[in-house]
Amino acid sequence: MSKYIKTIVMAAVAVLAVAFPFYTGAYPQSIAQSVLTYMILAVSWDMLLRTGQISFGIAGFFGIGSYAAVLSMLYLNLPPMLTILIGGIIAGAIAGLLGIAVLRLRGMYFAIVTLAVAEIFRIIMTNLKGFTGGPEGELLPQLIFQGNPYLTYYLMFGMAVLTIIISEIFLRSRVHYALTAIRNDEIVARSSGVNIFKYLVIIFIVTSVIQGMTGGINAQTYGFVTPESSFSLDYTLLPLAMALLGGIYGTMGPVVGALLLGIVSEYLKLYIPYGHLVIYGIIVVIVILYMPQGIVGLAARIRKAGARNE
Amino acid sequence: MLEIRDLNSHYGKLHVLRDINLQIGNESVGLFGPNGSGKTTLINAVMGLWKPTSGSINFNEEDITNIDTYNIARKGIALVPQERELFPGMNVQENLESGAAYIPHAKDELESSLENVYSIFPILKERSKQLAVTLSGGQQRMLAVGRALMAKPKLLILDEPSLGLQPSLVSELFEKLAEMKETVSILVTEQNVRESLKAVDRGYVLENGSVALEDSAEGLSTNPHVIKSYLGL
Known part of the structure; x- marks a missing residue:
């Protein structure tokens, strides 16, 4: 039964998301695109988290993708769609090299390295003045799709759908034994023939490609990159808060969390500019204290309790 | 050997x-x-x-x-470790399958291995859809042995x-x-x-x-x- 409900809800959300731009103005549409952006980042962060590895490097790969997209367009004159792909490829390549070096680290050690990556690339981009425009960043001469907001929205929507599909494939296929192995029990997994390191590198590359492409789409939509905005810590912290709020270790949790927190934070921004992050913090604390499995986990618990009472 | x-x-x-x-x-x-x-x-x-x-x-x-x-x-070589030998969040059958999924020569014979393990430990067949954590200590140990056997060691x-x-x-x-x-x-x-x-x-x-x-x-x-x-x- 719950499977049908889930499918119906998913389908309804998809239809709403497709029809959305036709019935609303420019402002709600830009919020929707930003919610989708964070949703993609939240789902991709959760995909790596399922292995037991916590990444604080989302903003890093997002920023790398943004810069790669903008610079490859400026210097190589490539078509915008291709530069988005290049954003993903470069983010993935950096993740691959970095992963081979540091994915033998676990837990906090790995998390801190990923945090450093975002910072290192932000500093590199700030200081390579001749190439990246330094602290002022670079402007694109024109926006993707000539700035057509419908098309940029659908592009980000397509990216979100793709991410959700990949996430579900990883959850359902046999790969998931390997991907949940470290979190569950690394020694058992290794003794049953799982090459944990290989799977970790693959998943790290996949999630970084997603984050890089999302950065590329974002940069092409707004037509600029700066070190401060492209590597903003927001791109790490907000998706993390969204996934925690919605519920981790699944696709639904980060999606629900991104929708809720994304929309709420836009309203909060209007009333308390810069103060919305405080509310974020409070939400995260409350969630961790009172519903460690997030909204989706809470809903599942209520459903189970209901089924018992019937 | x-x-x-x-x-x-x-x-x-x-x-x-x-x-x-x-x-x-x-x-x-x-x-x-x-x-x-x-x-x-x-x-x-x-x-x-x-x-x-x-x-x-x-x-x-x-x-x-x-x-x-x-x-x-x-x-x-298959190991049944001293403790924490299962994937607690997976059900019995998934735990068994995970024992064979990454061993090339065992993967192809997953179905027959599963039958074999179920015939050695019939209780596991009865509980095949139950989460591993909900089994008793003895059943968990049998599941761990069964999981190791799935690798055709x-x-x-x-x-x-x-x-x-x-x-x-x-x-x-x-x-x-x-x-x-x-x-x-x-x-x-x-x-x-x-x-x-x-x-x-x-x-x-x-x-x-x-x-x-x-x-x-x-x-x-x-x-x-x-x-x-x-x-x-």
Whole structure:
């Protein structure tokens, strides 16, 4: 039964998301695109988290993708769609090299390295003045799709759908034994023939490609990159808060969390500019204290309790 | 099948394995000894989970001393660790399947292996959709053994399988192991020497990291030192 409900809800959300731009103005549409952006980042962060590895490097790969997209367009004159792909490829390549070096680290050690990556690339981009425009960043001469907001929205929507599909494939296929192995029990997994390191590198590359492409789409939509905005810590912290709020270790949790927190934070921004992050913090604390499995986990618990009472 | 030569291992300055020599053919072998005698360290060394300082481990004429654990598993050694041996968030059948999913020669025979494990442990078939954490301690241990069998191992290693089990289940488990030794070689570490001597052909006694004794099961069960120290008679 719950499977049908889930499918119906998913389908309804998809239809709403497709029809959305036709019935609303420019402002709600830009919020929707930003919610989708964070949703993609939240789902991709959760995909790596399922292995037991916590990444604080989302903003890093997002920023790398943004810069790669903008610079490859400026210097190589490539078509915008291709530069988005290049954003993903470069983010993935950096993740691959970095992963081979540091994915033998676990837990906090790995998390801190990923945090450093975002910072290192932000500093590199700030200081390579001749190439990246330094602290002022670079402007694109024109926006993707000539700035057509419908098309940029659908592009980000397509990216979100793709991410959700990949996430579900990883959850359902046999790969998931390997991907949940470290979190569950690394020694058992290794003794049953799982090459944990290989799977970790693959998943790290996949999630970084997603984050890089999302950065590329974002940069092409707004037509600029700066070190401060492209590597903003927001791109790490907000998706993390969204996934925690919605519920981790699944696709639904980060999606629900991104929708809720994304929309709420836009309203909060209007009333308390810069103060919305405080509310974020409070939400995260409350969630961790009172519903460690997030909204989706809470809903599942209520459903189970209901089924018992019937 | 398995041949360990002059194996030494250290934890820092602590010399935990001293010149261990041990062979296993097509048979069932027990590894006995008190806490801290080096049993688990020896098993971890075989499985590639702990690197020895010197010496060699050969499996089917091949040196596996410095091979990664997952490759050792693929060559046909399966381990049932001492604790935390299951994926708690998966159901019984998924746990069993995960035992075969990453071993190339076992993956193709997943269905028949599953039947085989269910016929050895019928309770697992009844509970196949239940989460592993909801099983009793004894059932979890059987699931762990079943999961290891799914990998179609040539050598099955069990690290203290009786730990934390009630006596009737311990007897049952060793009866199952005695049945299995027709099809797979077994290395089992135990503190419950009395029960395990019924299931093994031969045994080694480890004391302070060295092999103190090596004999057939009968020989060990009549050895005065074993009787005094391990059988408590």
